[in-house]
Amino acid sequence: MATLSVGQQPEKPIVRTRFGYEAKECVRALHDVLSQTGAAATGKALHYSADLLCSGGFEIWIRLFWTFIFQNIHLTSLRVFVYLQQRTQDLEERVKKLDMEELYKDPEFQQRAAEVVLILQTIPRQSKLVWPKVPVETHDSIWIQSVSAPKESEAVRKVWAAQHDQPILRFVGNQILMACEEANVERALFWLRWVLDEDKRLRKMNNGFTMTTNRRGSQGSGKIDKAEIGYYIAAICAEAYKDLARRGLIRMHEEFQALLDLWKGKQGRLSMRQRQECLAIMILALAEVPRWKVPAAQPLVKDPTVISRAVQQSVRFFQEVLVKPQVQPIVPKDIAGAAKRKKISLTGKPTSTEDQMRLMDEMVMAFIDR
Structure with a gap:
């Protein structure tokens, strides 16, 4: 009869499928x-x-x-x-x-x-989305001041609220949409990654408080949602999409809405990383689809x-x-x-x-x- 030595864990039985595979x-x-x-x-x-x-x-x-x-x-x-x-x-x-x-x-x-x-x-299919690297030094105020001011976007004007959102959010939103307009995907994703990293850094330093006091994602609860910055980005992407759609430059209404819904948590199985990738995919669509011969899925x-x-x-x-x-x-x-x-x-x-x-x-x- 087999015995276990002191401290030895019993071997876990192999779980098999109905057909007999491990x-x-x-x-x-x-x-x-x-x-x-x-x-x-x-x-x-x-x-x-x-x-x-x-x-x-x-x-x-x-x-x-x-x-x-x-x-x-x-x-x-x-x-x-x-x-x-x-x-x-x-x-x-x-x-x-x-x-x-x-x-x-x-x-x-x-x-x-x-x-x-x-x-x-x-x-x-294509390979997995690759996020640009965001060096730590880019989160220094001196570095930010050295970056050229982006063109103002109507979508950002509609979403950014002076009484709730810090100026840096206006700056980043305009950077993302200007990069999309120029089809510069890498730069657009850089600024998305930058603002998500900056949000994480500031929340850690400031007991959960970040670059906005708006509750775009709280759904009336009044609680601070850790993803508020993501909701801000989603909102400017939605406004930018509406503008392109009005001009006939993109026809992906259901697809874009699905990405917005997934970001907002409609599919509970998604990790935060995957939800953030929904934001990135929306940005990719804004940058690339308007240049297609047929701008539709x-x-x-x-x-x-x-x-x-x-x-x-x-x-x-x-x-x-x-x-x-x-x-x-x-x-x-x-x-x-x-x-x-x-x-x-x-x-x-x-x-x-x-x-x-x-x-x-x-x-x-x-x-x-x-």
């Missing part, structure tokens, strides 16, 4: 195959998705797809934010309505999940007939998994073992829904990003 390997394989193309890659993506979903891993699965689009988003595919938010809501409704085993056998759930896989695997599906046929056939991937014995539902902590160096604590019990969501997001992100 859970963390199934997630890794799905994440990797989403970036591949071809019939074989599509089949693998559908197979791993069906296995993970039928093993109770819906939360891991949907978070993986949200992470994937932020890692691979292309400006021509901005409609994916509208699509994935809607599909997430549709799938969540099915999850709430049905018993788990009934859910796995539900053709509507199977087909909607398969459609997500098929569409996200085929949309145009491309359809996600180029051939609806092909996608429809593939979706109909996808149920067989669920059928081959459902003949296997049921397993205990897989949860994010089951895939966190390979990311020990991230020092994610699994012992402290979350005290609120927000804490639970944050912990789950950290575990999934740590596994994928390691």
Whole structure:
């Protein structure tokens, strides 16, 4: 009979999916195959998705797809934010309505999940957004004074409030929009990163107080929102978009609104980093889309007939998994073992829904990003 030596921890059992894969390997394989193309890659993506979903891993699965689009988003595919938010809501409704085993056998759930896989695997992709470096010395007042004053923007005039916002916010807002007008993406993102870093620095120094006393993000609560500066940037981006749209230079109403909604927290699974990337993507759109021949997002599906046929056939991937014995539902902590160096604590019990969501997001992100 095996015994444990003093101080030795019992070996944690391997958590497996319904089809028999080690859970963390199934997630890794799905994440990797989403970036591949071809019939074989599509089949693998559908197979791993069906296995993970039928093993109770819906939360891991949907978070993986949200992470994937932020890692691979292309400006021509901005409609994916509208699509994935809607599909997430549709799938969540099915999850709430049905018993788990009934859910796995539900053709509507199977087909909607398969459609997500098929569409996200085929949309145009590019490398992850790269933020410009912001040297520490740029936060010195002497450096700021050496920067040339930007052109005044009507969007900033509408948003900036002298009684609440410090002059530096007006300066930064005008810098961002002037850079967008000049299609200087790197400079626009530099100023976005700069103001977010400056906000963090000032809040740390001033017990939470920053460059504004406005409560754009508090939704009437009166409390200081740590992301108030982000709400200011979102507001000037929205005004700048309206101006471009009136002139016919951009036609991405739903896509831009989806990004604004995601920034404001409509999708609770997003980390603050991903929400800030929504601001960056809005700025990219303001800088680049007006120069396109057709300033609109491309359809996600180029051939609806092909996608429809593939979706109909996808149920067989669920059928081959459902003949296997049921397993205990897989949860994010089951895939966190390979990311020990991230020092994610699994012992402290979350005290609120927000804490639970944050912990789950950290575990999934740590596994994928390691």
